[in-house]
Every structure is written in C-alpha cells, then in structure tokens.
Amino acid sequence: MSIRILLSCIGLALLPQSALAQITVDLxxxxxxxxxKERxxxxxxMEVLEWMGVEEGDAILDIQSGGGYHxxxxxxAVGPEGKVYSQSSFRPESLQARIASGATPEANVTYVSDIAEVPDASLDLAFTDRNYHDVNPGEVPAWLETLKAKLEPGGLFVVIDAEAAEGRDLESHRIASDVIVxxxxxxxxxxxxxxxxxxNPADDHxxxxxxxxxxxxxxxxKFQKPADEHGGHR
Ligand SMILES: C[S@@+](CC[C@H](N)C(=O)[O-])C[C@H]1O[C@@H](n2cnc3c(N)ncnc32)[C@H](O)[C@@H]1O
Known part of the structure; x- marks a missing residue:
C-alpha cells in the first residue's frame, strides 16, 4: 500500500503533495x-504524475495503452519495486513487442488484454488517456465495477479525455466531462x-x-475508490 493510500485510509489525504517522496523519470x-519526447x-x-501523486513502488494500470507512451x-516512475499493467485490446502487437523486447526503463511491465486479468485489490492507480469515450455505453457500469475491484481501497482512477460540446461524441472521439463524472x-x-x-480553449470541440x-x-x-471499501468483486 502506498503512503498516499495509507494516509487516505487514516483520513490524512489532504497532506500536501510536497510531503510525499519525489519521483524521477528520465524523459x-x-x-x-x-x-x-515531442509529445x-x-x-x-511530470505535472500529470505529480497531480496523480504517483510514487515509487506503486502499482498502476494503463488502460488502452496505445503505443505505450504512458x-x-x-x-x-514506479521503479523496480513498482508494477505496471499495460492493457490494450486494439491492435496490441507493437505494444506487446515493445514490452517483450525490454524497451521499458524497468522490467516491471506486464501486458494484459483485459482489465479483468489484473489481480483484485492490487492497484494504487488506474489511468486512461483518451479511451474512456470508447467504452461501450451499455457496458460502462460493469466495466467500472470490474475496474473498482482491481483498486486497493482508497486507490485512484484518473480519466483524461477529449472534451465534447455535449454527451458522448463517438464520431469526434470525445466525451463531455460531466458525463464521465x-x-x-x-x-x-x-x-x-x-x-x-x-x-486548450482554442479547441472548438x-x-x-x-x-x-x-x-x-x-x-x-481524479476519482477514488472509497477507502473503506475492501475486497474485490462484490
Ligand atoms: C488517442 S489513443 C490513446 C492511446 C494511449 N492511451 C495514449 O495516451 O497514448 C487511442 C487508442 O485507442 C485505441 N482504440 C482505437 N479505437 C478503439 C476502439 N474502437 N475501441 C477501443 N480502443 C480503441 C487504440 O489503441 C488507440 O491507440
């Protein structure tokens, strides 16, 4: 369990980020x-990692990793004691090859095709960048239930997605943030x-x-699994 989640469980989650251990990434x-590097x-x-409170030793799930940027x-960031699950169900061959070839900073990455493959109650953080809009709306409740089961109590779920003017806009690959919330x-x-x-205020959505x-x-x-919600699937 990370310091952040431990603090959350004992009600001290408002401790400033600066009080937590600094992580380094050789970009x-x-x-x-x-x-x-251009991206x-x-x-x-680094700003995103700090905002999420990522620490060495954390276990992180990167949902729909694409090419593997995150x-x-x-x-x-999580170092040799940490764990990264890199999930992709969409043309995963190059991602799998990147992991298998050892082209990651640490040998701490496991490819999974489905989030169900991640051990229950094991994650400090589940993260998704511009993929939440792709989850089939009819499958969202079950998908979120499975995802929650993979997080430790107090674990975080961070969603980044392209803002839409309204609702889920699958043609534009966007979703309004109020729908996500x-x-x-x-x-x-x-x-x-x-x-x-x-x-980016210049984007017309x-x-x-x-x-x-x-x-x-x-x-x-940034969302959190309730700190008093233990166990995996109900
Ligand atoms: C905008 S990229 C983001 C990838 C990664 N999260 C990142 O930040 O680099 C969107 C990714 O969604 C995946 N994708 C594309 N179409 C999809 C679909 N219909 N269902 C699920 N995933 C899809 C592909 O892996 C693609 O790389």
Whole structure:
C-alpha cells in the first residue's frame, strides 16, 4: 500500500503533495522514441504524475495503452519495486513487442488484454488517456465495477479525455466531462478533483483532429475508490 493510500485510509489525504517522496523519470533517455519526447510538450507527464501523486513502488494500470507512451513513463516512475499493467485490446502487437523486447526503463511491465486479468485489490492507480469515450455505453457500469475491484481501497482512477460540446461524441472521439463524472460516481467512486492542466480553449470541440490530437482540450478527472471499501468483486 502506498503512503498516499495509507494516509487516505487514516483520513490524512489532504497532506500536501510536497510531503510525499519525489519521483524521477528520465524523459531524455536515449532509447525513448523521439515522437514521445515531442509529445511531452502537450501531455506534460511530470505535472500529470505529480497531480496523480504517483510514487515509487506503486502499482498502476494503463488502460488502452496505445503505443505505450504512458506505459514507458509509469515504468520509470514506479521503479523496480513498482508494477505496471499495460492493457490494450486494439491492435496490441507493437505494444506487446515493445514490452517483450525490454524497451521499458524497468522490467516491471506486464501486458494484459483485459482489465479483468489484473489481480483484485492490487492497484494504487488506474489511468486512461483518451479511451474512456470508447467504452461501450451499455457496458460502462460493469466495466467500472470490474475496474473498482482491481483498486486497493482508497486507490485512484484518473480519466483524461477529449472534451465534447455535449454527451458522448463517438464520431469526434470525445466525451463531455460531466458525463464521465456522472457515470463514474454512479459506479460508487468518489470525485476527488478536476484539473484544467491539459485544457486548450482554442479547441472548438469538433472532430477528432488526428493531426493535433495530443493538444486537444482535455478534461482530467481524479476519482477514488472509497477507502473503506475492501475486497474485490462484490
Ligand atoms: C488517442 S489513443 C490513446 C492511446 C494511449 N492511451 C495514449 O495516451 O497514448 C487511442 C487508442 O485507442 C485505441 N482504440 C482505437 N479505437 C478503439 C476502439 N474502437 N475501441 C477501443 N480502443 C480503441 C487504440 O489503441 C488507440 O491507440
């Protein structure tokens, strides 16, 4: 159990982040792809890690990892004592090859095709960047129930997604942040805070804008599994 979750369980969650151990990530590492280094300007990984309170030794699930941008960063951040589950169900071959080839900072990454493969009550953090909108609306309650079962009591669920003018906009690959909040809290998560760190007021919320998708107007929402909710599936 991380210090953050322990503090949460004993009611001291408001302790400033600066009181927690600082983590380091070598974003300039030689083996890190140039495209990922370029993306750092708009994805602000160190600021996001700090906002999430990630610590060495944490267990993190990266949901729909894509090429593995966050997977690589989490691997370095949590260090050799930590654990990263990198999940992808959509053309996962290159992600699997990246993990299998040892091209991660630490040998602490496990590929999973489905979040159900993660051990119950094992995660400090479940994270998803621009994939929540893809979860089939009819499957959202069951999906969130499974996800909650994978978190430790007090564990965090952080959702980043492209802001929509309204509702779920599957054509534009966007979702309005109020929809995310209402669905996730309905599943029994507590809303902790939202951040405008990845907001972009210049985005008109229309279209996926593939050529600039890393700089869309993104919501960033932190939820928590109740600290007194133990066990896995009910
Ligand atoms: C915007 S990327 C984000 C990937 C990763 N989370 C990141 O931040 O780099 C969206 C990812 O969603 C996945 N994807 C695309 N279409 C999908 C679908 N219909 N259902 C589930 N996942 C899909 C692909 O893996 C794609 O890389």
């Amino acid at each position: 300039d590492a030689e083996g890190r792809p140039a495209a990922e 750092d300007a708009t994805s602000k990984p 997977m690589w960063i989490f691997s370095d 209402s669905e996730v809290t309905a599943a029994g998560f507590e809303l902790v805070e939202e951040s405008d760190m990845l907001a 229309v279209g996926p804008k593939w050529d600039q998708r890393d700089s869309l107007d993104r919501s960033m929402i």
